[in-house]
Amino acid sequence: MNYLGIPLEKPKIASFGFTGCEGCQLQISNKEETLGDLLGAVEVRNFRLISSDKHNDYDIAFVEGSITTDNEIARLIAIRKNAKILVAMGSCACLGGVNNHRQRFTNSEAMNEVYGEFQVDTGPVRKVSDVVSVDIELPGCPISKPEFEWLVRHLILGIEPQFPQYQVCMECKQRLNTCVIDMGIICFGPVTRVGCNAICPRNHMGCWGCRGPAEEANYESLLRILREHGFSERQIAERAQFFNAFNAIEAMPVLADSI
Ligand code: SF4
Numbered sequence: 001m002n003y004l005g006i007p008l009e010k011p012k013i014a015s016f017g018f019t020g021c022e023g024c025q026l027q028i029s030n031k032e033e034t035l036g037d038l039l040g041a042v043e044v045r046n047f048r049l050i051s052s053d054k055h056n057d058y059d060i061a062f063v064e065g066s067i068t069t070d071n072e073i074a075r076l077i078a079i080r081k082n083a084k085i086l087v088a089m090g091s092c093a094c095l096g097g098v099n100n101h102r103q104r105f106t107n108s109e110a111m112n113e114v115y116g117e118f119q120v121d122t123g124p125v126r127k128v129s130d131v132v133s134v135d136i137e138l139p140g141c142p143i144s145k146p147e148f149e150w151l152v153r154h155l156i157l158g159i160e161p162q163f164p165q166y167q168v169c170m171e172c173k174q175r176l177n178t179c180v181i182d183m184g185i186i187c188f189g190p191v192t193r194v195g196c197n198a199i200c201p202r203n204h205m206g207c208w209g210c211r212g213p214a215e216e217a218n219y220e221s222l223l224r225i226l227r228e229h230g231f232s233e234r235q236i237a238e239r240a241q242f243f244n245a246f247n248a249i250e251a252m253p254v255l256a257d258s259i
């Protein structure tokens with residue numbers, strides 16, 4: 001490609017799935033109204049849902065899913081070696097995500113209940129940054145399509161993306177939403193990283209924290225408000241641990257029981 005005599009190169013991209021539902025990659029491949037533009041702006045070298053080509057020369061690797069087996073660790077390390085930029089994509093890759101509930105299974109009986117006689121190769125749940133260095137984290141369950149496209153535009157133009165640091169509450173209030181906490185619905189919007197347009201509170205559901213902790217979140221204040229509104233310690237702990245987003249926050253109540 002050429003513009004005013006200047007050769008323009010399309011970045012070579014790849015996308016890989018690990019332990020997860022492939023929902024984030026599906027968000028990208030399903031977005032038909034802009035998929036043509038995306039495919040025109042980049043060269044897809046390896047992306048199972050879009051192409052049967054499988055090449056190992058790529059500039060940008062998008063990685064979805066948490067890392068749970070030795071085989072996945074080896075695959076991820078190889079991807080990291082190939083990629084100039086590695087983007088962890090989605091809650092499982094950025095936080096461990098819902099897969100982290102597997103850590104609560106302490107005995108093989110519980111696993112057998114689910115998998116029966118089938119052997120399951122599964123180990124501790126790790127987020128991508130527990131195994132390799134990550135350049136950019138694009139959180140969400142699933143990722144926001146507009147935010148993914150915004151990020152790709154930045155990567156193509158070589159501009160460092162600046163993610164907003166404030167909380168979901170800001171976007172919720174900008175849209176004149178009635179606070180769901182006042183309707184008796186628990187919400188973690190005050191401590192969760194913005195970028196989803198507060199889609200859950202706008203649809204009368206509380207935020208589950210799928211985008212992870214916001215910068216400078218005031219946990220003490222959130223806990224005080226939730227307790228004042230009558231939410232139990234168990235309700236708060238379940239919400240905090242659902243995506244493995246707030247497990248490390250000391251003030252948060254924890255689910256005491258394991259399965
Ligand atoms: S509904 Fe949730 S995100 Fe919206 S203002 Fe209330 S606490 Fe914040």
Ligand code: SF4
Nearest residue numbers: 196200207208209210
């Ligand atoms: S409102 Fe919360 S749970 Fe819903 S998409 Fe946004 S960050 Fe995720």
